[in-house]
Amino acid sequence: MKTEKLYVEKELSWLSFNERVLQEAADKTVPLIERIRFLGIFSNNLDEFYKVRFADVKRRILISQERGKEDNSKHLLKKMQSKAANLSDRFEELYSELLLEMARRRIFLVNESQLTETQQVWLRKYFHKEVKPHITPLLLTDDIDVLQFLKDEYAYVCVELKNDTQVQYALLEIPTDHLQRFVMVPEQKGKRRKTIILLDNVIRLCLDELFGAFFDYEEIACYSIKMTRDAEYDLSHEVEFSLLEQMSEGIEQRLTAMPVRFIYEKGMPQPMLDFLCQKLRISNYDSLLSGSRYQNFKDFIGFPNVGRDYLENKPLPPFTSAAFEQYPNSFDAIKQRDILLYYPYHTFDHIVELVRQSSFDPKVRSIKINIYRVAKDSKLMNSLIDAVHNGKNVTVVVELQARFDEEANINWSKRLVDAGVQVIFGAPGLKIHSKLLLISRKEGDEIVRYAHIGTGNFHEKTARIYTDYALLTANPSLTNEVRAVFGYIENPYRPVNFEKLIVSPRNSRKRMYALIDNEINNALAGLPASITFKVNNLVDKGIVDRLYQASQAGVVVRGIIRGMCSLVPGIKGISDNIVLTSVVDRFLEHPRVFILGNAGSPSVYISSADWMTRNVDHRIEVATPVLDPKLVQRIIDIVDIQLKDTVKARWIDKEMSNSYVPRGNRRKIRSQVAIYDYLKQAEKRDRKQYKTH
Numbered sequence: 001m002k003t004e005k006l007y008v009e010k011e012l013s014w015l016s017f018n019e020r021v022l023q024e025a026a027d028k029t030v031p032l033i034e035r036i037r038f039l040g041i042f043s044n045n046l047d048e049f050y051k052v053r054f055a056d057v058k059r060r061i062l063i064s065q066e067r068g069k070e071d072n073s074k075h076l077l078k079k080m081q082s083k084a085a086n087l088s089d090r091f092e093e094l095y096s097e098l099l100l101e102m103a104r105r106r107i108f109l110v111n112e113s114q115l116t117e118t119q120q121v122w123l124r125k126y127f128h129k130e131v132k133p134h135i136t137p138l139l140l141t142d143d144i145d146v147l148q149f150l151k152d153e154y155a156y157v158c159v160e161l162k163n164d165t166q167v168q169y170a171l172l173e174i175p176t177d178h179l180q181r182f183v184m185v186p187e188q189k190g191k192r193r194k195t196i197i198l199l200d201n202v203i204r205l206c207l208d209e210l211f212g213a214f215f216d217y218e219e220i221a222c223y224s225i226k227m228t229r230d231a232e233y234d235l236s237h238e239v240e241f242s243l244l245e246q247m248s249e250g251i252e253q254r255l256t257a258m259p260v261r262f263i264y265e266k267g268m269p270q271p272m273l274d275f276l277c278q279k280l281r282i283s284n285y286d287s288l289l290s291g292s293r294y295q296n297f298k299d300f301i302g303f304p305n306v307g308r309d310y311l312e313n314k315p316l317p318p319f320t321s322a323a324f325e326q327y328p329n330s331f332d333a334i335k336q337r338d339i340l341l342y343y344p345y346h347t348f349d350h351i352v353e354l355v356r357q358s359s360f361d362p363k364v365r366s367i368k369i370n371i372y373r374v375a376k377d378s379k380l381m382n383s384l385i386d387a388v389h390n391g392k393n394v395t396v397v398v399e400l401q402a403r404f405d406e407e408a409n410i411n412w413s414k415r416l417v418d419a420g421v422q423v424i425f426g427a428p429g430l431k432i433h434s435k436l437l438l439i440s441r442k443e444g445d446e447i448v449r450y451a452h453i454g455t456g457n458f459h460e461k462t463a464r465i466y467t468d469y470a471l472l473t474a475n476p477s478l479t480n481e482v483r484a485v486f487g488y489i490e491n492p493y494r495p496v497n498f499e500k501l502i503v504s505p506r507n508s509r510k511r512m513y514a515l516i517d518n519e520i521n522n523a524l525a526g527l528p529a530s531i532t533f534k535v536n537n538l539v540d541k542g543i544v545d546r547l548y549q550a551s552q553a554g555v556v557v558r559g560i561i562r563g564m565c566s567l568v569p570g571i572k573g574i575s576d577n578i579v580l581t582s583v584v585d586r587f588l589e590h591p592r593v594f595i596l597g598n599a600g601s602p603s604v605y606i607s608s609a610d611w612m613t614r615n616v617d618h619r620i621e622v623a624t625p626v627l628d629p630k631l632v633q634r635i636i637d638i639v640d641i642q643l644k645d646t647v648k649a650r651w652i653d654k655e656m657s658n659s660y661v662p663r664g665n666r667r668k669i670r671s672q673v674a675i676y677d678y679l680k681q682a683e684k685r686d687r688k689q690y691k692t693h
Contacts, residue, residue: 006574007566009566013539013563015083017045021042022039032105035101036300037301039091040297040302043297043300044298046084051229051260054287058260106307107196110195118188120205123197126202131206135175147258154173157200157203157224160223170211181200181302223265223293225263225268229258261286263295264289313586316345321339321346322684330350331441331450335450338627344587345676352379354472356383363442366395367392367395367437368395368396368437371398379460380458388419395421395424429618430618433608434485434621435455436451438479452470455468471624475627503620515596519531519550529555529599530597535559535562536590538559539564540611541566542613552573558580561652581652585670604625607622609621645670646666
């Protein structure tokens with residue numbers, strides 16, 4: 001068996017995941033507007049792929065060349081480009097198909113040539129009043145360094161001003177940071193149709209108004225472009241630079257990092273394309289792609305529903321946890337029993353309320369929290385500032401290197417420091433990805449601690465669309481170790497041991513291997529043995545190899561993986577006992593869970609860590625055992641529902657076929673909806689039970 005057949009390249013596996021997102025846009029059972037929004041999600045994902053995965057492979061090639069070494073990454077890069085190009089072609093087909101579907105429902109997404117005279121008049125007035133103040137053309141001369149001006153996150157049009165003697169080029173940025181990308185165009189009275197035009201096309205309609213008074217030209221035309229930059233950056237390691245200053249510098253560097261992808265509108269004149277490629281220093285290893293006239297499709301994530309309600313998903317309102325009812329405050333509820341929340345089915349308001357109460361509760365002495373990603377206008381963060389004003393000791397560990405959220409985290413850090421919060425940026429070289437909150441409270445003569453250990457971020461917005469677990473506990477065997485994690489963050493070189501928690505990079509690999517080995521030993525002893533897990537990514541070779549060993553020993557291994565997967569299931573004699581699926585649906589699957597059969601007495605862990613080498617060895621991550629038998633069963637039930645999905649589950653296989661799990665004669669189970677119904681009933685039962693007590 002060749003090694004290559006045992007491991008799938010993570011980059012190709014990532015593209016396979018994004019293909020599953022595109023399948024949602026193609027699925028006719030998905031409401032129409034949601035399908036359009038999935039096109040936006042696919043496009044946003046692909047942008048990140050080029051910024052991170054593609055850029056990393058390109059960098060490896062260039063480094064190998066500098067060192068005079070051969071690198072098989074060139075072959076991988078070609079595979080990536082081919083797969084991405086095929087997906088982009090499929091994307092274009094789906095976009096055209098969805099435009100027709102919208103038109104059948106009397107929703108028209110038009111361009112500047114499809115407007116009535118009345119609509120043109122209205123849009124010219126709109127442009128003059130709302131759009132023009134935000135546009136300043138950048139004239140492309142030989143002296144202009146276009147790389148210094150072109151922003152990574154924006155779409156542009158390149159304008160050609162042409163007469164007999166010369167050609168002048170200019171760049172216009174589509175000002176989506178100030179204006180909505182989708183403009184509703186008034187219709188004649190009595191017409192039951194909705195007309196939407198992209199801001200890009202409003203600008204195309206009014207090019208003469210921008211340039212006519214200042215330039216002599218016989219022809220004017222424009223073509224859309226978009227550039228994607230390498231998202232990595234080198235930080236200054238000067239001693240006098242604080243980490244905050246280094247990260248701020250890193251953001252600036254990213255803005256001028258080298259491109260890895262350049263997309264231009266089909267039909268762009270060759271001289272213009274050559275000029276732009278030369279200005280942007282596009283290399284042979286970059287992706288040069290021709291596309292439609294619209295770039296930055298990520299804005300379609302927010303495509304408005306201007307039609308009937310049935311064109312988007314029916315709302316699934318989050319419900320409150322029965323465990324908090326009957327108690328005057330959150331602390332009394334958590335002290336009574338461990339509480340498990342599962343977003344977005346449960347409301348995130350419970351966590352916001354817990355921190356709000358902590359900010360003024362006279363018994364609360366201190367609050368410690370990890371921040372990886374938070375909302376820009378976070379109630380939770382504002383409560384932490386309120387807590388300082390009320391004399392609480394507040395410590396916030398901010399991860400400045402949370403990719404693509406660095407700027408927001410820098411801004412919050414400055415606000416927190418100004419308010420008097422103790423802000424810690426962690427240890428150099430270790431990203432802090434754990435999801436911890438620790439509240440210390442003086443109750444009588446003792447300090448009682450309350451902890452949150454989760455799989456997701458303290459982010460009000462993503463908690464409405466990401467699935468994630470949050471465990472709230474006052475169990476000293478867990479809260480004391482959470483306290484030790486915060487001590488470890490402040491001083492990662494001080495010896496510390498964890499009995500209950502699995503903490504990266506301290507003991508994760510050793511403990512994970514031990515848990516898998518225990519199942520292997522059980523299987524060899526003829527005892528029931530199983531490993532069920534759910535992660536976003538499985539690409540760590542050590543864990544993959546251990547799972548192969550488990551399969552060969554007879555352990556039943558079942559996994560649900562949203563994104564990348566290097567493991568190949570179903571190889572005879574190697575992984576025949578491993579079955580893997582992936583669920584892509586209306587909510588983004590984000591929890592990390594592992595369930596060990598443990599000879600018939602299952603143990604369950606929830607974790608902040610994916611099964612990637614970076615998460616196991618190079619980040620601070622925390623997994624916790626779930627100790628309450630009722631909550632253990634609840635997680636097992638939820639994972640079991642997902643394993644039985646017959647609507648949104650796809651096989652993960654060596655061909656990366658993304659074929660749907662066949663339903664056969666089984667009943668239709670759409671796991672995200674089924675889990676909502678399951679938890680709703682569970683909360684009803686809990687209410688009755690808690691009231692009787």
